[in-house]
Amino acid sequence: MALVFYHGHGSPYSWRVWLALEHMGIDYEVKVLSFADGDTKKPDFVAINPRHHVPTIVDGGFALWESTVILEYLDERFAPGDAAKRLYPGDVRDRARIRRLAREAEEYLGNEGINPVTEEYFFKDGAAPDAAKVEKARVKVREELEYFAREMRAGFLAGDTPTAADYVLYSYYAYVARLTLRKPEVRLTELVPAPIAQWGKRIEALPFFDKTYPPHWR
Numbered sequence: 001m002a003l004v005f006y007h008g009h010g011s012p013y014s015w016r017v018w019l020a021l022e023h024m025g026i027d028y029e030v031k032v033l034s035f036a037d038g039d040t041k042k043p044d045f046v047a048i049n050p051r052h053h054v055p056t057i058v059d060g061g062f063a064l065w066e067s068t069v070i071l072e073y074l075d076e077r078f079a080p081g082d083a084a085k086r087l088y089p090g091d092v093r094d095r096a097r098i099r100r101l102a103r104e105a106e107e108y109l110g111n112e113g114i115n116p117v118t119e120e121y122f123f124k125d126g127a128a129p130d131a132a133k134v135e136k137a138r139v140k141v142r143e144e145l146e147y148f149a150r151e152m153r154a155g156f157l158a159g160d161t162p163t164a165a166d167y168v169l170y171s172y173y174a175y176v177a178r179l180t181l182r183k184p185e186v187r188l189t190e191l192v193p194a195p196i197a198q199w200g201k202r203i204e205a206l207p208f209f210d211k212t213y214p215p216h217w218r
C-alpha cells in the first residue's frame with residue numbers, strides 16, 4: 001500500500017517532505033488539506049495527528065509528523081541503493097553535517113528570519129508591521145543566506161546532488177521571492193547572494209520541482 005502524505009500548499013514544512021518523497025522515488029498518495037476550509041482541524045485528521053499539522057505521513061498504519069523527523073524516517077525506511085537518492089548520504093560525519101545544516105536553516109533562517117517577516121505582514125489582523133522587527137529579521141535573512149552560501153559544496157549543500165538540508169533550506173528560501181512579490185517594500189530578494197540564487201535555480205530545475213510548487217503561487 002502506498003504511503004499517504006497529508007500536505008498543505010504553501011507550508012514550508014510540508015513542501016520539504018514532498019520534495020524528499022519525489023527525490024527518493026517513493027510510492028505515495030498525496031492528500032491535500034485546505035487551511036482555508038479548516039481541514040487540519042477536522043476530526044478525521046485530528047484522529048491521525050492530534051497536533052493537526054501538515055506534513056503528516058501514514059506508512060502502513062504508522063502515522064508520523066514533524067517534517068525533519070519524517071525526512072529522517074524516509075531515509076532510513078526507504079534508503080535506496082542509489083547514493084544520489086539518499087536524503088542523508090555519506091558517512092556518519094557527512095550525515096551529521098546534513099542534519100546540522102537542516103537544523104540551522106530551520107532555527108536561524110526560518111525562525112529568526114522568514115517567520116517573523118511573515119508574522120509581521122500576514123498574522124497581525126491588518127495591524128501595521130513593526131518596522132524594527134522587520135528590519136531585525138531582514139538582517140538575519142541576509143546573514144543566514146550569506147552563511148549558507150559559504151556552506152555550499154559543488155552545486156548543493158553537501159555535494160553535487162541535493163540532500164535533506166537543501167530541501168529544508170529551499171522551503172524557506174522560496175519565501176524570499178514570495179514575500180517580496182506580495183509585499184515589495186520588504187525587499188528580501190535584494191539580500192540574496194549570487195551563489196544562493198544559482199543554487200535556487202538548480203533546485204527549481206529538478207525534474208519533479210514543478211509538481212510540488214504551490215498552485216496558488218503561480
Ligand SMILES: N[C@@H](CCC(=O)N[C@@H](CS)C(=O)NCC(=O)O)C(=O)O
Nearest residue numbers: 011013040052053054055066067068
Ligand atoms: N514543526 C512542524 C510545523 C508544522 C506546521 O506548523 N504546520 C502548519 C502549516 S505551516 C499546520 O499544519 N497548521 C495547521 C494547524 O495548525 O491546524 C513541522 O516541522 O512539521
